[in-house]
Amino acid sequence: MTKQPSDVEIAQAHTLEPIADIAAKAGIPEAALMPYGTNKAKVDITKIGDLSQAKGKVVLVTGVSPTPAGEGKSTTLIGLTDALANLGHNAIVALREPSLGPVMGIKGGAAGGGYSQIVPMEDINLHFTGDFHAITAANNTLAAMIDNHIHQGNQLGIDPRRVTWHRCLDVNDRALRTVVTGLGGPAHGVPAQTGFTITAASEIMAILGLATDLEDLRKRLGDITVGYTYDQKPVTARELNAEGALTALMRDALHPNLVQTLGGTPAFVHGGPFANIAHGCNTLLATKTAQLFGDIVLTEAGFGADLGGEKFMDIKARFGDLDVAGAVVVATIRSQKYNGGQAREDLTTENLKALRKGVVNLERHVENLRKFGVQPVVALNNFWSDTDAEREFMRDWAKDFGVALEFSDVWAKGGAGATDLAKALLENLSEGTSKQLYDPAQGVEASIETIATEIYRAERVEYSSKALKDLKYIKDNGWDNFPVVISKTQYSFSDDPAQLGAPEGHVLHVRELQTRTGAGFVVVLTGDVMTMPGLPKVPSANNIDVDKDGVISGLF
């Protein structure tokens, strides 16, 4: 077997179509195109017509519980969209943007892989069109305005100990998790213990993800709660007169970015909120724009179907009134063996027993998705170590369980590796059947309980004393009918990352609740949430380089 070239090598060897041609292919009016070089563009949402007429079928691409080896969700999404295009469909990708932190840290790129990539991958993985930078700038301008307000007399009576707004940077930097600012004496601000999150975890990222137009963006930015007064009243960005400046900083970022797959399929790549602290998928506007120009839109949600998938349905689809026509659950034989207890280092060895035991994870995710009124198909991403017996087992399992399953080979073959999967998906699409799991009007506690019992299969929810206080505060402030974003480990259905497979009867421990009044949801923290990653001992950054002609290497 010849070794396949690296992702960046494949991407660089590929001749891209001019972005204007990609746009023309999709029917996007030339006047709406804001080019960034010849291979990237923003699409001006004010010049594309009426988004309420966006009728393309939306397909959610989600996955089993993630495992250390990786399942290839984005890669499958990209290859599958190319496969649909090959079959004559007007298919469009809608995907989140990569974050620079992980690119420099542990993940390398996040633009697909092998022959199923979006390109230009170097640009997409580095600064792209500057959306993350715009969020960083807006986030930190607001932070400066808060501290400046306190420093300059504090007319609003903000309690410096209760400023909840954190600064952010698009970097993996553990040393910024907890910092003390404002040191150096009275001319240099008011000392405060605070922290930085990675930009993807900023509420402004979540707002970008959910905004329906510029006015909605402006309203949401004004609605942000930055902290609390000495008498515990929330203070908003609007009260600091910050909403206009933040909107100015975010104005261009609101327009979705258009690139292409290696197959020449149009791809909207826009926004990238974390799936633990936020809803974890590309922007609503990118999905809607893709729906306006495509007959079928494949879009991804972060982590497994219990985390990103649930939030996609209950947050994004709810806010955007999306009808979700279908779903793909991306899995690998390796991941199911891992969920069945096989050690990571042994995963390339055939192990039918572990596979049989672990496939309950896939079952559970399929069952869960059906609760949202969609009929998922399973994409089993091939890996060289999969054995015939293991594949046979999976085929039999799918028949018994009653779900469409197809193997895919998108990493090695691009769209040609997902033809059967594309056909299976098309056969399983429905219209008007998708729904949300809960009604937020029932209150935050009931919403949490619904997700905990229906999706996580917990027996009950336990609240810490802090969480009970937070719940009371939420009710007192009229925030009790916001939908909820549960922040939980992605490795298990439970809040304990060691419980693989399909645990049930466990207890979901809620530690704290935080209301995001701008994004419009309540974040429910269970266990520790990392909103600022760290770099590994040998970060990816060590391998990245540029030659004298500007060619980048080591991005993957």
Added chain:
Amino acid sequence: MTKQPSDVEIAQAHTLEPIADIAAKAGIPEAALMPYGTNKAKVDITKIGDLSQAKGKVVLVTGVSPTPAGEGKSTTLIGLTDALANLGHNAIVALREPSLGPVMGIKGGAAGGGYSQIVPMEDINLHFTGDFHAITAANNTLAAMIDNHIHQGNQLGIDPRRVTWHRCLDVNDRALRTVVTGLGGPAHGVPAQTGFTITAASEIMAILGLATDLEDLRKRLGDITVGYTYDQKPVTARELNAEGALTALMRDALHPNLVQTLGGTPAFVHGGPFANIAHGCNTLLATKTAQLFGDIVLTEAGFGADLGGEKFMDIKARFGDLDVAGAVVVATIRSQKYNGGQAREDLTTENLKALRKGVVNLERHVENLRKFGVQPVVALNNFWSDTDAEREFMRDWAKDFGVALEFSDVWAKGGAGATDLAKALLENLSEGTSKQLYDPAQGVEASIETIATEIYRAERVEYSSKALKDLKYIKDNGWDNFPVVISKTQYSFSDDPAQLGAPEGHVLHVRELQTRTGAGFVVVLTGDVMTMPGLPKVPSANNIDVDKDGVISGLF
């Protein structure tokens, strides 16, 4: 007198020429154009031919000692370039990019004013083409790699107390001047007292300003000293394997940005290092690119001629081997009255006595520039409160002193307001006469003394005990023949901001010296230097807004 519309209103009422037309007008090959929307582009320096053939005449636009009312240096530069274009010259602007911090703080925009602006002013004043964001990302990726190295075993033996590399943000945020990072316990890094600078003060900004091509950029990024080991040896970015990743992050930022003036003149707007902590002018590559396509290039240096002007000649012109054909000293009658002791609130009242007393400031700057082998002309920027008698006085002064002086009205009239000034400039151009003030080979101390006595007219230089230690360290490490960047108050020739006019015989107090091994100069700190500004009580951000059509208001 009808009130003139605001800068942003003038800019928005103007119909821009497509940037491709501006490029074509200048003779820039289409293949070199990297469009960012229809009104901005980067010019790929690898596709424009041989920069050693860049022969356009370079004119330095500098000013008197800045005063609170402002002198209109950028505005004059832009209007004057339009005037030269009106006279049939192939004139091009080369200007630094604005920083978001001051835009949101006290200054409003920094893209000229009135009818002498570069456009699209909103874009230029906000994110532009992302150069500052690229610097922020590179700067903070390096910071994360340093702290990660220490956290992960510290193989290089970096002393956490001696990490000199600071993080940066493009924001005015006094609370970030002194911070403690790495709190929260052993999993969250090593605690350190450190700080943030504004992005314009980052060494990477200075490096961008001086790099001659991508390889030179990569070398300089690797040469950055990030701190010192326990046994006081310098540690470079190269030793952390960071140079490749930093170069990748800076790759696109290296290409100069092309926009246009309101008069349709091409303008390269690129880089923006502080003139106190660095050399304070647009990139060398932008100036050279402008020289390749223009017969005459007007370029600015920060603050007065003693600060930005001196550094332009001794750092940028030296590193870039620039022949400087002429200089413009921008002054106002108000500024000279202020230097003559008239109070700020009385400046609109006629005061010939103060003007006579204060004009020594202008004299001194003109004298100083002549030491660099250029023949400056004085641009006296009109203000409504200037009286006939004051104008008459200035005309007589110029005759007596022997310098060309012309009044200009670029704010109200654009290029038409600087026709006489343009003619005077053309008459005073020379070729091959410009030179540097000192030879760095003489050593840092001697270089400082030359600038202190020749330009600042100090009697002598006094070093603190810290500075003496720094000097010894500089010699021990072989850094003694770097040129020097003296950081001094911009308000006075001395290091005391209260000494207006043209003080002499004073003592220059050197507090500390810092070597920038990547940029290639030694920063000499006199008095306090602010590398992170704060916001005023009512920041500009409070007035900035966007309407539902995306039109930005309040930027000035």
